Structures are given as C-alpha cells and as structure tokens.
Amino acid sequence: AQSVSQHNHHVILSEAASLELGCNYSYGGTVNLFWYVQYPGQHLQLLLKYFSGDPLVKGIKGFEAEFIKSKFSFNLRKPSVQWSDTAEYFCAVNAYAGNNRKLIWGLGTSLAVNP
Amino acid sequence: DAEITQSPRHKITETGRQVTLACHQTWNHNNMFWYRQDLGHGLRLIHYSYGVQDTNKGEVSDGYSVSRSNTEDLPLTLESAASSQTSVYFCASSDGRMNTEAFFGQGTRLTVV
Numbered sequence: 001a002q003s004v005s006q007h008n009h010h011v012i013l014s015e016a017a018s019l020e021l022g023c024n025y026s027y028g029g030t031v032n033l034f035w036y037v038q039y040p041g042q043h044l045q046l047l048l049k050y051f052s053g054d055p056l057v058k059g060i061k062g063f064e065a066e067f068i069k070s071k072f073s074f075n076l077r078k079p080s081v082q083w084s085d086t087a088e089y090f091c092a093v094n095a096y097a098g099n100n101r102k103l104i105w106g107l108g109t110s111l112a113v114n115p
Numbered sequence: 116d117a118e119i120t121q122s123p124r125h126k127i128t129e130t131g132r133q134v135t136l137a138c139h140q141t142w143n144h145n146n147m148f149w150y151r152q153d154l155g156h157g158l159r160l161i162h163y164s165y166g167v168q169d170t171n172k173g174e175v176s177d178g179y180s181v182s183r184s185n186t187e188d189l190p191l192t193l194e195s196a197a198s199s200q201t202s203v204y205f206c207a208s209s210d211g212r213m214n215t216e217a218f219f220g221q222g223t224r225l226t227v228v
Contacts, residue, residue, distance in 0.1 A: 034216055043205060044158075044219040090158065103148070103209075103217055107157035 002027045004093050006106035013081050014114050021076040021109050023091035032094040033074040035065055038108075039087045047089070050074065061085070083115045117142040121206050121220035128227055134193040136223050138206030144218075145211035147189040149173075149181060151202040152222075158205070164189055165211065196227045 007022035048059025055067040091106040119140040160173030
C-alpha cells in the first residue's frame with residue numbers, strides 16, 4: 001500500500017540551528033511531492049512542492065527540499081531556523097491509483113524552536 | 116480571491132445528535148476532501164469527491180456521510196455524533212490535475228459531549 005513516513009515526530013531546536021526533516025514514501029510510479037506547514041491554531045499551508053525538473057526545490061521562508069528518486073525521499077531543510085518556524089510539518093505525496101489521484105499524508109513532525 | 120471556507124469554526128454538540136459541517140470553495144475545483152486531525156494520527160481522510168454527484172469513502176468514513184450536489188460545496192454530516200468524533204475537521208480542494216496542490220480551509224473544531 002502507498003504510504004508516507006516521516007521519521008521525526010518531535011524536533012526541538014534552538015534558533016539558528018539547521019533543520020532537516022525526513023520524508024520517505026512508498027510508491028513506484030509518478031508522484032508529486034509536497035511539504036505543508038501548520039502554524040499553531042491555523043490551517044495547513046503549502047510550503048513547497050515538487051512536480052518535475054530540478055530535484056532541489058525552494059519554497060517560502062527559506063525552506064528547501066530535495067527529491068531523491070532512488071531513495072524515495074523528499075527531505076525538508078532549512079539552514080537556520082527561527083522561533084517563528086515553530087509549527088507542525090506534513091509531507092504528502094500525490095500518487096496515481098488507477099484513474100484516481102490521492103494525496104497520501106505523513107503523520108507530521110512537530111517542530112519547536114526555542115529563542 | 117478564491118478561497119475555501121468552513122463553517123462553523125467551533126461547535127459543541129451532544130452525543131447522538133446529527134451535525135453538518137459546511138465547506139464551500141470558490142476555486143471551481145473538482146476535487147474536495149474532508150480530513151480529521153487528531154494528536155498522534157496526523158491527517159486522516161474521511162470522504163472525498165472528484166466531482167458533482169461523486170463521493171468516495173476514505174480511511175475513517177464510518178459514522179460520516181457527504182453529498183456533492185454542486186461544484187462549490189461538500190457538506191460533511193455526522194449521522195449520530197459520538198465522543199470519538201471530537202476532533203478538528205479540515206476541508207480541502209484541488210483542481211484534479213496531477214500537478215496541483217490542495218488548498219485547505221481554516222478548520223472546524225468539533226466537540227461532542
């Protein structure tokens with residue numbers, strides 16, 4: 001079955017530390033990949049997405065992610081986090097299942113950045 | 116600007132009552148989804164629709180129903196609310212093509228007492 005795995009459930013960092021959140025998926029076909037962010041008390045917002053082309057994608061607020069097809073991974077990175085990055089981060093894969101497209105979600109990673 | 120709105124934002128209801136949560140989008144998207152978000156479970160798909168008159172069950176559909184009579188709306192009905200359905204509910208939409216993302220509503224916090 002198709003699935004998305006986020007390795008870190010809770011991450012605590014100090015400001016200016018570097019961030020890498022892991023995301024692996026299981027699906028052998030064509031995929032679109034997403035990272036969404038949910039700030040406390042808010043809805044999910046798109047952080048960045050990969051559809052095709054350059055596997056290193058840049059998103060908002062200094063985030064980037066690298067698609068490594070051979071590893072079925074789409075890890076999220078930020079060189080220097082800020083307190084305002086405290087949020088829940090979700091990885092998602094849009095995969096074809098027959099004629100349908102389904103968004104498959106990871107369980108999320110809670111990031112707390114200490115000032 | 117196009118948007119997706121949910122109402123109400125907060126609701127408290129009693130066990131056994133029927134509850135309907137509204138979701139309205141002005142993106143003209145074909146696809147609409149309902150999720151619930153619970154601590155430790157992430158986002159779980161309840162029901163989804165790929166177009167008018169189309170509805171499909173997600174992974175946690177028991178006790179919920181949806182109907183899609185037009186493009187803009189996908190109301191979610193809890194037939195007989197249970198305490199286990201206390202959760203935050205999110206509606207989302209996408210235009211159905213492969214290379215597009217989903218847009219989320221602000222969420223509805225439902226408490227069943």
